[in-house]
Every structure is written in structure tokens, then in C-alpha cells.
Amino acid sequence: MVQARTLNVDRQEELAAYKGEARWRIFWRRLRRSKGALVGIFILTLLLIAAIGAPLLAPYNPIKITDDALFSPGFPYLMGTDQYGRDIFSRILHGARISLIIGLISVGIAAAFGVLIGLIAGYYGKWVDATLMWVVNVMLAVPGILLALAIITIRGEPSLANLMIAVGISGIPTYARLVRGSVLAAKENLYVEAARASGAPTRMILFRHLLPNVIAPVIVAATLGTGTAILAAASLSFLGLGSQPPSPEWGRMLSEGRGYLRDQWWISTGPGLAIMLTVLAMNLLGDGLRDALDPRQAR
């Protein structure tokens, strides 16, 4: 029964392709089959609304210190206030903005450099490959957070920018290895040889012919990687090595709530839940994307 349904779905896709239906529509149909991915998209949509609309949606100023310290959740403060009298709900909304920006920029840095290194290493091979992969392996030899810590140390003062650079750089090896592997296989294809024979410049072969054919796993890795980056950044901020007060960064907020755990549990609960839901959504969407982009991997 299940098999019959799968066949049917594949047939639908074939038909759609035959009718010249856009590729993304086929992709969307596959993605829709994953309940997890839909939950992920739903959470991320809410998060995006929070991030974009924070100044309008937040009932209070997220960084203004007031006399209403340590109010418990309810009225007038939905999620309570912290030790400085700041509304936690407003801080979480504004924090969504920071977390999403951290996630996107760090992954942007990691993916841009990683893909470039992977393309070049895989395409040129020989000593170029050996040298670049040596660098990548050295980076991999230092566990992620330690590499980020090393970069933060080098950069001097802890700050949001340094945090994004650190998390971004420590993510490069993943993409470099992923793309290199795919390029090694893809460059043997006839279309690459044809492009080379017709005198296409290397840049064009790399970006027009090879890149689109190896991008699917990168998209999956970048989605999962955004979650990991947000988590890593929150950890570093929690340690005091990322964004600095009074920024409503979630990891930082959790760290500030530590001393009030016994009686004012809500100070750290809100940001903790926010981080977890965001990372969960990224993981759910990433898993769904993997199944939709590469049906052979689907389980």
C-alpha cells in the first residue's frame, strides 16, 4: 500500500516534470510530505515575524532599566521582568533579530569560503587540493568551539562581530569538505568536459556548471548549520565571550538569569526555550530539505 502510494507520487512528479512544471514546485511537493519540515517552517515564520516586527510588537523598550525588577510572568509583563526591570518578552523578540542575524551571517561566511575552497580543491586537484585540504584538516583538528575561542582571543575584545567571524570561520571546513567531495564526482561528467572543450573559462565552469550541481547538500548543511551557529553563538555569549550587555542576546540573557534561578526561574526559561525552538526548527527544516532534495537519502 505504502509502496503503491510512493509510486503514485513519483508518477505525479514525472508528470509534473513532463508538463514543464517548475523544479521548485516539485521540490515543494516533496518538502510538504515531511511533517517535521512544516513544523520547522511554521516556527521559523513566527521567528521571522518576531525579528522583523520586534520594534512594533515589543510592548516595552528591551534595554531600558526600570524599577519593575523581578516581576513574575502575567500582567502587565507577559513573561516577567529581569533584575533590571526589563520586560523579558520584549527582550526575546529583539533577541530573535540578533540570533537570526548571527545565524545567517556566520553561515554566510562559512558557506561562502567553504564552497569556494571546496570548488577550487575539487576542480584543480593535485597540490592545490592537497594544500587546501591540509588547511581544512588542521582546522578540523581543533574542535569547533575551541577554534572559535582561539579566534575570539586573537580578535581581542569579545563582541558580536567577532563572535560571528569566529563561528563563521570555524564552520568553513564542513562546507569545504562537502563541496570538494561532490566536485570530485561531478567534474567527471560529460557536460564539464564539453564546457572545457568549448573553451569556457574556469570561472564559468566552476560557478555555472559545477556549483549548481553540488549545491543541494550545501543548502541542507547551511540550514542545519544555521541552527548549530545560533547554538554556538549563544554558548559563547553565555560564557561572556560574545555579545555584551545590555544586548538582548538569548545566550547572554540566560547567563544573566543564572543567579536568580531559585526564585525567578522565568528569567532564564524564556531565552532557553527560544534558543531551543529556533535550533529545533532549523534541524527539522534541514532534515526535511535533505529528504526533499535527495530522495535516496530519505528514511
Place this chain on the structure above:
Amino acid sequence: MFRFLLSRLVTTVPVLFGVSLLVFMMLHLVPGDPVKMMLSEFQTSPEQVELLRSQLHLNEPLPQQYGRFVVNALQGDLGLSIRSKRPVRNEIAENLGSTLQLAASALLIAIGIGMPLGIIAALKQHSWLDIGPMIFALSGVSMPSFWLGLLLIFLFSLRLGWFPATGGGDLKHLVLPALTLGLGASAIIARLTRSSMLEVLRQDYMTTARAKGLNETIVVLRHGLKNALIPVVTIFGLQFGSLLAGAVVVETVFARPGIGRLIVNSILAKDFPMVQGIILFTATAYVVANLLVDLAYGLLDPRIRIG
């Protein structure tokens, strides 16, 4: 086997060389004067700055500095901490035991919880026994360890009073940090065991085993699990590295002495020799651990050492 060992060693040495170069260059990649940065929190005279510069041999040409760094590191000399003025080696040695204890117990918890969950989920695919553990695993992967740690402190030490919230020393102090670190890792192991087991369950030899009338338990354990474990074992090496890194956060949450807390405090104090020493030591330990896992893997699976 000897050739396999040799080939793995040949690839490991350049990586270790690279790590030493990276750690050495840390000091020289600092924008501006590294010595002034290190001393920025102290009131210092120009003489003291010069003294530290010459103590760190920063006036010598770079290749000579690097040569000295490597020769010293090979002899276990990682320099002096700027903060405590004690040898970095001694400080690492004093804190290592606590971190290893934490990482090892976390790994045991991770295997003890993750593997059975993964196996059950694979055997009962699409049932609640699959969905339940996988929701647990997904939440575990997404949960920030520092938040999990705080929740455990809230429940087990502040409310129930079963375990101390902070500090190190006896077994009671170990339980909550080990659980915090282990639960996150168990989620990864559960997901991996499940997918590896699902792969194996589809193999022809499983059908053959069943067809010859073997007891289902034997089929699953002897034919299934044994083969499914190979990729799981490799991840142990990687996991051990990430457990060591995870210790950075967990040790800070529980104010537990260890390498992780040492490096965070050293970064905040701009104690460069200490940070360099810890990163060099940890990365080397990580590379060696992975080499050992690779060798064990080669012993377990002949296809790897021949192929």
C-alpha cells in the same frame, strides 16, 4: 596492518604540524602589539612590557621563535601563564583529571542511553517507540547544554536538594555535569545508531539469517547490531573531542574545575600562553584519539585497512 598504520601516521603528522603553526601564529595574528594586549589589564611600565617581550622571545625572527616553540612543546614545555606565573603544563595537568572524568562519564551516559534508544527506534520504525525516542533525540540535539545544566540545577539541587549545584571533587559533584554533557551526546548517538541499524536491517544477510530459522534476538544482536556498530564506533572518537569542547560550557555552568573553565578564564584574562597551551594540548589529544579510533576501526573491519 602495518601499512595501514604507517599511512595513517603519515597523514597525522602534517596535521599536527599545522596545528602547532596555527597555535603559534595566534599571538602574531593579534592586531597591534600582543604584549600590550596581554598586559592591558595591569598597570605596567615600559620596562615590564619589554621584559615580557623578551621572556616570550618576541624579538627573535619568526622562524627561530617557531622552532623554539615546537622544540619546547615536544619536551612538554608550554611556557608560563601570565596570570599565575606558573608553568602552563602544570596547570593543564592539575585540571585534566577533572575534565577527563567528566568527559568519560558523559560518554558512558551517552552510550548507555543513546544506543538502546537508537536500536529500539530502528526495530520499531514508524511506531511510537521510534517517534518518541527521535523526538527526544531531536530535542537533545537542539537544546543548549547551558540551559539543560541550569534546568538540572534548578530541579535536582535547588528544589530536590539531591546533588550540589556547583564545584568539583567527589562523585556527587559529577552527576549533574555528566548528565548535562551526556544527554546531549546521547541524542547524537541515538540518531546515528538508528540510521545505521536501519541500513543494516535492509541487508540481504539479515534475510538469510532469518531464513535459516535463527532466533530473532540473535539475528538482531549478532548479525544486525554488530554491523551497525561500526559507524557508531567511529563517532566515539569525534564525540570524545566534542565532549572535551562541551566541557568548556558545562564546567562554567557548574563552576567545576577543569580544562574548559581554565581556557575561558584565560581568554577573559588575556593569558595568551595559557590559551595557546590548552588549544595545542586539546587538539593534539583529539588528533591522537581519532588516530586510535581509526586504527581500532581498521582492526574491526578488514575492508578499511585493505581498501
